Amino acid sequence: MKIDLHSHTYYSDGALSPKELIDRAHNMQVDVLAITDHDTTAALPEALAYQAEQKRSMRIIPGIEFSTRWHGFDIHILGLNVDYQNAVFQQRVAQQGERRELRARQMAEKLAKAGIEDVYQQAKTLAGPGQLTRSHFARVLVKRNAVKDFEQAFKRYLGKGKRAFVTPAWPEISEAVEWIKEAGGEAVLAHPARYDITTKWLKRLLNDFTEAGGQGMEVSHPQLAADTRKLLGEYAKDYGLRASVGSDFHFPGRWTELGKNLSLADDLVPIWQHWNLA
Template sequence: MSILNADLHCHSVVSDGTLTPEELAARAAANGVELWALTDHDETGGQQRARAAAHANGMKYLTGTEISVTFASQTVHIVGLGFDAEDPRMLQGLVATRGGRGARAMEMSDELAKVGIVNAYEGALRYVGNPELISRTHFARYLVECGACKDTNEVFRRFLTEGKPGFVPHRWASLRDAVQWISAAGGVAVIAHPARYKFSANEEYALFSEFKAHGGRGVEVITGSHTAAEYVKYGETAREFGLAASRGSDFHSPGESHTDLGRLPYLPGALTPVWELLADRIQ
């Protein structure tokens, strides 16, 4: 079952992607994806559309979301797969998690104005499909449009990361909350792209230990931001902690994403694919 073109991490205009759920589904199917999940940030509003579009394009579907949590003073992302998208506890939790984004965005705009980039909030809003989910990515697209930077990578390097003008931290859900929302709704919680976090070895061990203790069951091993060496490292981590392995491009936009939907290497055969834990949840 590891030789399956599953893409279980991507984003639409419902959060910070640039394509609709329908456009993503068509792109995924054209690239040979057999099992797909739309995982918009802290949001499940695109799930019905995504499921319908997956079926229209001949793909199987798992419900998905990507929840922002704070762990060891950093933002970590937890992907939920195969949950009940109408579960009231999860929906309430996601509303609360989204709630701080608007105030944070206004602060980011104020900070950017101090270094001569004015009206950044209004500019970012032009790129937002869902105003509740305005994010750094939307600001980055505006800063490219207005000529402050040549591409979004430069924006993050110069302005929107810790210690730079325009960075404003946000207090997200706790790791425990996110994992328990997903699990209580019948899904599986997965640590997204673990190589992206700047943790020490001890902090990373604590993340995986606490995640497992709260009921987390998976980790992204094959993902768009991992190198071949990191595939190996996190495959070993999955085995060490008894976690299933997930695969997802983290695709956001044709013009921005390094890895297209469905274009990743397959999972190593020695790992348990996360979709085997979710066989009865695949639609």
């Protein structure tokens, strides 16, 4: 069974519509797919309805990727198998959207002070129906030739400590975990190897996440080196967390693909252990 529990659509910073994502997952022979857009569940009704029309079976796991703040770092928490239609849960999701909107306007103001005006509306147009993210701002900067590429957009303007960076008012990890669990879901620490923190701080993060009630952590994605994958698996066991896998798919590319290279070691307990995937 091919399982991928981390993917994005154009409702956040992905490139594909929900229908296009479903079609691609079918082409890649994925059996279980979680759709985990940043701070929104807007793609889920469309994705679930479209999958219901397909001849090939595939289980769609309703999910989300919450942005949180921890000791000055942006930490992402996946909510898997959430009751996304729960009214209280949707109120909390709406709050995240409001935080994103405020941050976007503040970034646009800082860019204007740096001599790059009227970025907000262009970024909003690029985002379409989705959440407005720094990636949309980066695309505008590249399009305007203010920078040569995405990397330079973040290094010069949008990255932490740069001219247009705005410290986000994200909730604490414990809040996001609580939201997910109250909606019947399971809280999973997303891509722990990607945070710019030392091993000591990663262990501290895992400890705090576990104490907050977190249930799992990602230990496998396509770009992960074998030794890092093994180390994360050991951490999952050390902290009593179940193991999750996900491509963190945003768009077709050379280095990432739905369902690609997402194996788990036999001694790890999968996050889906008690799910009914039949």
